[in-house]
Amino acid sequence: xxxxxxxxxxxxxxxxxxxxxxxxxxxxxxxxxxxxxxxxxxxxxxxxxxxxxxxxxxxxxxxxxxxxxxxxxxxxxxxxxxxxxxxxxxxxxxxxxxxxxxxxxxxxxxxxxxxxxxxxxxxxxxxxxxxxxxxxxxxxxxxxxxxxxxxxxxxxxxxxxxxxxxxxxxxxxxxxxxxxxxxxxxxxxxxxxxxxxxxxxxxxxxxxxxxxxxxxxxxxxxxxxxxxxxxxxxxxxxxxxxxxxxxxxxxxxxxxxxxxxxxxxxxxxxxxxxxxxxxxxxxxxxxxxxxxxxxxxxxxxxxxxxxxxxxxxxxx
Amino acid sequence: xxxxxxxxxxxxxxxxxxxxxxxxxxxxxxxxxxxxxxxxxxxxxxxxxxxxxxxxxxxxxxxxxxxxxxxxxxxxxxxxxxxxxxxxxxxxxxxxxxxxxxxxxxxxxxxxxxxxxxxxxxxxxxxxxxxxxxxxxxxxxxxxxxxxxxxxxxxxxxxxxxxxxxxxxxxxxxxxxxxxxxxxxxxxxxxxxxxxxxxxx
Numbered sequence: 334x335x336x337x338x339x340x341x342x343x344x345x346x347x348x349x350x351x352x353x354x355x356x357x358x359x360x361x362x363x364x365x366x367x368x369x370x371x372x373x374x375x376x377x378x379x380x381x382x383x384x385x386x387x388x389x390x391x392x393x394x395x396x397x398x399x400x401x402x403x404x405x406x407x408x409x410x411x412x413x414x415x416x417x418x419x420x421x422x423x424x425x426x427x428x429x430x431x432x433x434x435x436x437x438x439x440x441x442x443x444x445x446x447x448x449x450x451x452x453x454x455x456x457x458x459x460x461x462x463x464x465x466x467x468x469x470x471x472x473x474x475x476x477x478x479x480x481x482x483x484x485x486x487x488x489x490x491x492x493x494x495x496x497x498x499x500x501x502x503x504x505x506x507x508x509x510x511x512x513x514x515x516x517x518x519x520x521x522x523x524x525x526x527x528x529x530x531x532x533x534x535x536x537x538x539x540x541x542x543x544x545x546x547x548x549x550x551x552x553x554x555x556x557x558x559x560x561x562x563x564x565x566x567x568x569x570x571x572x573x574x575x576x577x578x579x580x581x582x583x584x585x586x587x588x589x590x591x592x593x594x595x596x597x598x599x600x601x602x603x604x605x606x607x608x609x610x611x612x613x614x615x616x617x618x619x620x621x622x623x624x625x626x627x628x629x630x631x632x633x634x635x636x637x638x639x640x641x642x643x644x645x646x647x648x649x
Numbered sequence: 650x651x652x653x654x655x656x657x658x659x660x661x662x663x664x665x666x667x668x669x670x671x672x673x674x675x676x677x678x679x680x681x682x683x684x685x686x687x688x689x690x691x692x693x694x695x696x697x698x699x700x701x702x703x704x705x706x707x708x709x710x711x712x713x714x715x716x717x718x719x720x721x722x723x724x725x726x727x728x729x730x731x732x733x734x735x736x737x738x739x740x741x742x743x744x745x746x747x748x749x750x751x752x753x754x755x756x757x758x759x760x761x762x763x764x765x766x767x768x769x770x771x772x773x774x775x776x777x778x779x780x781x782x783x784x785x786x787x788x789x790x791x792x793x794x795x796x797x798x799x800x801x802x803x804x805x806x807x808x809x810x811x812x813x814x815x816x817x818x819x820x821x822x823x824x825x826x827x828x829x830x831x832x833x834x835x836x837x838x839x840x841x842x843x844x845x846x847x848x849x850x
Contacts, residue, residue, distance in 0.1 A: 344663070348694075355702075
């Protein structure tokens with residue numbers, strides 16, 4: 334055999350040898366890693382608890398959305414609740430809230446949906462995060478049991494409508510608005526003029542009616558007479574600890590405690606399944622993009638364009 | 650075939666690819682069938698060694714057995730397709746330069762040109778055993794061996810088409826420029842489409 338062939342043959346032998354060694358090495362390392370205890374992740378199954386998260390201001394999201402987008406706002410929450418309602422495995426629902434509240438209609442829709450689940454004997458447990466004030470508390474009150482952390486900011490039972498008065502600024506800049514309207518109240522709460530006493534009275538009526546509805550629903554959800562809630566329903570915020578004292582919250586506790594309570598009330602075993610909301614990465618990516626570059630949330634947009642909104646919302 | 654293997658003439662291909670790529674290209678017209686077959690065997694080897702090199706550095710799980718079986722076949726087919734497409738594009742580039750018409754030989758040449766990539770496995774194995782920046786050296790050696798493969802291809806293309814090294818290099822680079830530009834415009838159109846979709850919802 335000539336010298337060149339010998340050289341190439343030895344290179345080829347070296348390559349084969351390194352391949353064999355690599356396979357042995359990989360197999361041995363694999364065996365070692367298999368010996369160490371491994372955490373098996375099995376898909377959740379069987380009767381369990383469904384988790385719904387209500388984070389941020391509550392509002393209705395425009396129906397648009399793409400086929401791969403997550404539904405947001407109250408519509409998204411109601412859709413999730415409907416899914417849990419239809420799922421025969423769901424014996425209890427844990428509603429995790431971290432919200433300052435939001436628009437009246439969106440909050441009432443979530444409240445009504447939760448009450449519907451409650452009537453179907455699905456146990457509802459609310460777990461409050463940092464903030465569950467105003468509309469956030471309204472939603473929680475639909476649950477059979479409410480837990481809040483000691484430091485949770487809650488309460489703020491009340492209704493608010495805010496409209497900026499820019500008249501002074503308009504005068505200073507010499508801006509005048511031409512308004513042609515069909516009725517005297519058509520431009521109610523306009524930012525370019527003072528609000529008249531009659532207009533104030535009209536808005537106050539909406540506020541009062543929404544407030545009464547708030548009280549009535551909290552009374553219904555908490556199974557407490559309105560007279561017991563009313564003294565603290567003056568818009569004041571309170572800590573979770575104080576809310577327990579006023580019976581607006583049942584117990585001080587964390588998210589884990591709330592899960593345990595849901596298990597207990599639904600008579601589920603310790604190791605029962607917990608069904609978290611899941612979204613595929615594409616959905617999350619597209620929704621993230623939309624939130625980052627797309628249009629604002631309706632509440633923010635409305636506020637920025639100075640359109641008045643009546644809200645169950647804590648506005649520090 | 651058995652006799653051909655016993656004759657050890659096939660070893661000459663690997664000797665020439667590592668030392669004198671031009672002589673290798675001269676060999677193709679004489680042993681067209683054998684060189685073509687050996688080219689594909691080389692591709693299968695390259696696919697196997699690629700998988701082993703990557704597996705050696707990655708997380709070692711039972712998935713390795715899937716990679717080394719189904720993954721090997723998949724990589725081989727993918728590599729063969731890449732070589733076939735690249736050979737066709739290089740031939741088209743050669744025709745633009747006034748030569749070309751030897752796709753089959755180009756396929757064999759490009760398959761052999763990838764042979765140095767098999768050397769990545771022993772090199773990675775050594776740095777892994779020494780535990781000396783294995784990921785850095787994996788990239789470093791990969792780049793080095795890719796350059797070596799490109800040099801083999803350039804010399805081979807020059808010999809097959811009887812052109813100078815400069816024109817041969819141009820013929821090798823043109824397909825990459827073409828594919829790169831196509832991908833760029835495709836990506837641009839995709840981004841414009843996505844932006845339009847996002848702004849319309």
